[in-house]
Amino acid sequence: MSQAFASEELSSDEAAAAASSCSREFRADPHPVYATLRKTAPVCPLSPPHGVDTYLITRYDDARAALADPRLSKDMYGALDAYHRIFGDSSIALDDNMLFSDPPKHTRLRRIVGNTFTPKRVESLRPRVQKIVDDLLERCPAAEPFDLLPEFCFPLPLQVICELLGVPENERRQAQEWSSTVAQTGFGPEARKALEVAEGNLRDYLVDLIARKRREPDEGLLSALVTAQDQEGALTDHELVSTAWVLLFAGHKTTAYQTGNAVYHLLSRPEQRRLAFRDAGATAAAVEEIFRFEPSVENSTFRYAKEDIVVRDTLIPKGALVQISIAGANRDPEAFADPDRLDVTRPNVQAAHLTFGFGPHYCIGAPLARLEMQTALTTLFGRYPRLALGMAPEDARWLTVPFPAFRGLAELPVVLDPSS
Template identity: 55%
Template sequence: MTTEPVVELSDGLPVGEAVAAVSLGTPEYRTCPYPVYRSLREQAPVVALTTRHGVATYLITRYEDARAALSDPRIGKDMHEGIDLYHAVFGDTCDALDDNLLFADPPRHTRLRHIANKAFTPRHVKELRPRIEEIAGELLDRCPVDAPVDLMASFALPLPVMVICELLGIVGEERTEVLKWFGNVTRSRFSKDLAGDLAAAEQWLRTYFTAHIARTRAHPSDDFLSVLIETRHEEGALTDAELVSMMWVLLFAGHKTTTYQIGNAVFSLLSHPEQLHLLQESRELIPQAIEELVRFEGSVETSTFRYALEDLEIGGTAIPQGSLVQIAITSANRDPEKFEAPDTLDVTRKGLQSTHLGFGHGAHYCLGAPLARMELETALTTLLDRFPDMVLATPAPGGEEWLKGPFPAFRGLERLPVALDPSRTVDDWTEGSAASSD
């Protein structure tokens, strides 16, 4: 049994002897991390890192190790069990909102998941399709066709935001306020210099969610939140505090990952026109193409933090009890030991839904995966129907366009300039063009 050398996850610092001349903090890594992950899989498949929070963690990069770790009962998610470690990573003010099923272990996670599943039934999700299609059409109606449009701001972001907000009954001007304070949390959560901003945003959201739950309880409808509230008479029902944290995690997970995945999928297809042509010619390929697009360029680069409940060994590396563990999802999904020609986008690739790790694996498999798939399918179908000739505008996204923070677990685009109808597009891409798409 061996332990890989400790590696600094900091700009410009080499990964070390195990993967010489590789860095996990450079612009090159942000633009394309896959060569780094290839080196790690080959030479240091379970590597010790020091995160930018100053906390040691172990990063798992191979598929088989990753899949096993995602369902290993020796690796927990309830970070509150190691409260000092939790505060070192997330700060001191996030306890209430983070006390949700994303950071829970059995039996509590089992209870929370069971209740959430009552609202996220296949029937309920299926009933959302007409409304999702309507929202997608309305958003594209607003997009100019005579100038490049930033598809992230105009389509990829508002589509899942509007869907999840409607599911939670957050509408009108309230939605704008909620998203503003939500943005303050995501911007300041990992910055000690912004601790005051974070505390204020957390408090505002807790106060709003509490009041919104009370209003919904008094005047229930058929939305997701009402279904959750209606479980209050059942054994093990959600407390008000759990409802607040459930709203937070659904709002966060319900739009960030899908927003980035829509952008990643469109960018991948426009960068591989032969694959886009296949979808244009054979729309029945879209469901399996979505699985390939999630595998090829997923929006979740690494898993959320996990916590070693005991001393254990993964991939020949000793991981002491109390250590943080993260799984490099995008690395596992490019592992040649599992996927043939993994760096090739192939929308005809079959059998991915039960194998790729883009939606996780095990007890914490993404609760909203059916909804995310539906939103992705609707987004691609609507774009292909309305704008079959769309192309990347100039300049195409470069390294500076890929997001790596404040939540470094994500991989997505800051902007995605697209000419929806090249025959009618006359303006060059400018910042002004982006504003015109709002």
């Protein structure tokens, strides 16, 4: 594993500077930095590359409370100056959805979408998810090294969410490319321009797709949302486009990176791999431990303080932006024993980890993410018991992003069957 930082050698100022920099060194292994911040500056002001100072909360109890605190608003229209400085004006067209809203609007939007993601409805998708997994693996070379991310980890959740929404198969790759640009753009002039172009293309595409669903409805979720829109007060045109966008984006990217994280860590720890696949119950527990240990959502989306808030004697002033460190909270020793050790037999982890959030904004797609992860890992490791990394674990390259929202590998070279 990376030894980029040693937490016992970092001061709080050094840890804050490392977290602010979003450097390649920090991205390689941010966990020692979060450990230092938990001990010495659990509510830490940072100055990230986007140019807007942000308070980062890293302790488990504080994070859990903050995720459910109504004084920390998700409605970024209330923080327009800061929001515009980070993302530019064009982002607002795609952010009028349940992820970026407060009650009662959030409650209304979540209710409209919620019936699609109940555990019972999601379980009915298991045969189709299994078929997609099988088909993807059939196309992968058995004996030659290849990158598992673009060939398996990304196509799986993308196909599932696109089928749920009713996105035609020949249009999915382009939608993914635009989404990737929106997710990974930087803050320089060229990156800003790429962001505006991608957001404009996504908006125009979704407007057109919605118009097609209105003319020719089908059984997909997007058609159901169009129907809901036609009920007075249910969805506005703006909300419909933005809701379709957040489901498409959140429905595949986080699960894709999480699947890659899981494969990497299990291949790096043969004993944990063996324990994870003893039976279906062991695999389900292992998935939850991996959610805790290396969450693909490293830090929460932005919130802003609607009033002055004091957390652990630190004043977060009204109007300030706040992020909750999911990765930091999930490795808090006050909440999890020996938290820096991956232990797939760890008890009761599902109820405790914060990878899907907490409170009103708890991830609506959590049941689907669990199904996809369990199916993908069980099939991949069951079919290819000799599956091996195509690199030394310490050579892994992690995403370098303008601010640490996602935690995932830049590539995941593997060999499915080295003996063939």
